[in-house]
Amino acid sequence: MSQPKVYLAGPDVFFPDALAIGEKKKAICAQFGFQGVFPLDAPLDFEGSEPRALAYRAFDLMVELMEDCDLIIANMTPFRGPSMDVGTAIEIGYMHGRGKPVFGYTNVTDDYAERVEPDGFFVEPFGLIDNIMVEGSVHRSNAAVIRGSVADAEIYTSLDTFRLCAEHAKEVLAG
DSSP: OOOOEEEEESGGGGSTTHHHHHHHHHHHHHHTTOEEEOGGGSOOOOTTOOHHHHHHHHHHHHHHHHHHOSEEEEEOSOOSSSSOOHHHHHHHHHHHHTTOOEEEEESOOSOHHHHSOOOSSOOOOSOOSSOHHHHHHHHTTTOOOEEOOOOGGGTTTOOHHHHHHHHHHHHHHHO
8 A cells, every 4th residue: 555645735835945845854754654745846837937927826736636635634833924824824725624534733833823922813722823714624533733842943944843743633533
């Protein structure tokens, strides 16, 4: 039987060392019996493309990668604000909607409600790491969002919590 393919979602694709992070995550996945698929594995030709056309081609390639995967592990660490990367949230919803298991992790431990600046609007008081719609997708996969506490300087570089999440995914999928 082949290794389950896991789509590795997260803001990591925006980091200067994105390819190296992807390779490290794929190596960790292999330790737990998964084949990691990083979004930047998709062949995207930047030459001669109008920016909007390139963006939509990138979207189509990410969807193709997700379709070919059996599950998702999403980096839900807050990115560019108190919440997770919005593209990652879409990928979580897409995989959940396709009936594929959703696993998530974050390198912060504070609840979403603790990270949001008061603005007079209702904030979900459920003790979740982010919006109920993304964490609910993980919960419906009989999993938990794995929270890790790392130094602020390592919030986007530490893969310790990712490793714990990959191990958690293996345990959950084994039944």
